[in-house]
Amino acid sequence: MNGSDRVITIDNPPPLAGGGRFDRLEIGFRTWGRLDAGATNAVLVCPALTGDRHVDRWWPGLLGPGRSLDHKTDFIICADVLGGSGGTSGPGSRRGLRPWGERFPAVSVRDMVTVQRLLVDALGTRRLKLVIGGSLGGMQVLEWAVSHPDRVASAVAIAAPARQTAWAAALNHAQRRALATHGDLELARMIAMLSYRHWDNLDGRFGPDNGGERTAQGWLEHHGRALRERFDPVAYRRLMDAMDGHDLGRGRWGWRKALRAVRARTLIVGIASDLLxxxxxxxxxxxxxxxxDLEWLEAEQGHDAFLIEQERLDSIVSGFRQEAPHPHVSRQSFLEARA
Ligand SMILES: CC(=O)SCCNC(=O)CCNC(=O)[C@H](O)C(C)(C)COP(=O)(O)OP(=O)(O)OC[C@H]1O[C@@H](n2cnc3c(N)ncnc32)[C@H](O)[C@@H]1OP(=O)(O)O
Ligand SMILES: N[C@@H](CCO)C(=O)O
Incomplete structure (x- = not known):
């Protein structure tokens, strides 16, 4: 589906939460549809760890006429994330004649949201009709809802926590070690992939009675190679650091208190089989x-189900947006849903 690809530059942006500064910031983004006359129809999509502004490539099942993200009615915006490997300022972008590389400052999820806010301001809208994303994208959604309660009408956060967990931070630590000792982004991605899938998914596809010549090892190797070919390792570390620093409650008297300030109509989507x-x-x-609202995406793949079971996710998000009842369980705890 066609969209419009652009880059804007912001001179003298606000300082980063960790104290770093940019003289000039580039934001690479893509839009679909048009902002309406009252600037009331803007929808912001927040990418996950290795995602980018090309929502049409990674969420085609949610984007399009009649779907959750409909460019006939919505003005859909998605920007490459700050510190990442895409068209927004990151370790691979230039500072003077050379890329930033290791000199690129630490960024936080709050900084990512600040950059998105600068973009939204520049596009001429104040209030977002919807902010939506999964995983690291879900962290951004939650941060938007907490830090700008008056600017977010509705929010959908998928497979994300209020603050980084010890389990996820430990997985990131092992990945950081793979990068520090061997410069091995492939190994880092393989470690991560194991947390993105439920064991039933790998056993079902590659177990002794399945898979044929295809093995789980081959699958891991494939994903390791694929990431090395498309992602900057310094950016990968910066984004892992940002996830590890994610805490909605920092400087706000705790995450529960921070979340009480949310005014957006909110849908939280959890994935039944998510190991991360x-x-x-x-x-x-x-x-x-x-x-x-709380919905469970029934899927056996694990964390990455938000990228795989797109039809089911689209039905959940569309249902929420239309305020219509739909076949998924609402406002029930995970255990109640299974009783
Ligand atoms: C929100 C965001 O912005 S996130 C960005 C999303 N993109 C990514 O994460 C990119 C990495 N891709 C993935 O993790 C996955 O492909 C997903 C989540 C997108 C889809 O998951 P699945 O449908 O289960 O696909 P799967 O994990 O099997 O990947 C398919 C690829 O693996 C390859 N593959 C699968 N099994 C094997 C095997 N045993 N040996 C070698 N290669 C294998 C397939 O050939 C295919 O290759 P291709 O992508 O070059 O066509
Ligand atoms: N697999 C996705 C989600 C990870 O949280 C990605 O690579 O961005």
Whole structure:
């Protein structure tokens, strides 16, 4: 589906949460549809760790006429994330004659949201009709809802926690070690991939009675290679650091109190089989956000189901947006849903 690809530059942006500064910031983004006369129809999509502004490539099942993200009615915006490997300023972008590389400052999820806010301002809208994203994208959604309660009408956060968990930080630590000792982005991605899938998914596809010549090892190797070919390792570290620093409650008297300030109509989506950010993380979010809806994406793939089971996810998000009842379980705890 066609969109419009652009880059804007912002001179003297606000300082980063960690104290770093840019003289000039580039934001690479893509839009679909048109902003309406009252500037009321802007929808911001927030990418995950290795995602980018090309929502049409990674969420085709949610984007398009009659779907959750419909450019006939919505003005859909997605920007490459700050510090990442895409068209927004990151370690691979130039500072003077050379790329930033290791000199690129530490960034936080809050900084990513600040950059998105600068973009949204520049595009001429103040209030977002919807902010949506999964995983690191879900962290950005939550940060938007907490830091700009008056600017977000509705929010959908998928497979994300209120603050980084010890389990996820430990997985990132092992990946960081793979990068530091061997410069091995492939190994780092392989470690991560194991947390993106439920064991049933790998056994079902590659177990002794399945898979044929295709093995789980071959699958891991494939994903390791694929990431090395498309992602800057310094950017990968910066984004892992940002995820590890994610805490909605920092400087706000704790995450529960921070979430009480949310005014957006909110949908939290958890994935039943998610081994990275398991259902208890989304249950906690839904319990803390005033009036939040909670839905379970029934899928056996694990964390990455938000990128795989797109039809089911689209049905959940469309249902929420239309405020119509739909076949998925609402406002029930994970255990109640299974009783
Ligand atoms: C929100 C965001 O912005 S996130 C960005 C999303 N993109 C990514 O994460 C990119 C990496 N891709 C993936 O993780 C996955 O492909 C997903 C999540 C997009 C889809 O998952 P699945 O449908 O289960 O696909 P799967 O993990 O099997 O990947 C398919 C690829 O693996 C290859 N593959 C699968 N099994 C094997 C095997 N045993 N040996 C070698 N290669 C294999 C396939 O040939 C295919 O290759 P291709 O992508 O070059 O066509
Ligand atoms: N697999 C996705 C989600 C990880 O959280 C990505 O690479 O961005």
């Amino acid at each position: 950010y398991p259902p208890r993380d989304q249950q906690a979010l839904a319990d803390a956000i005033p009036g939040a």
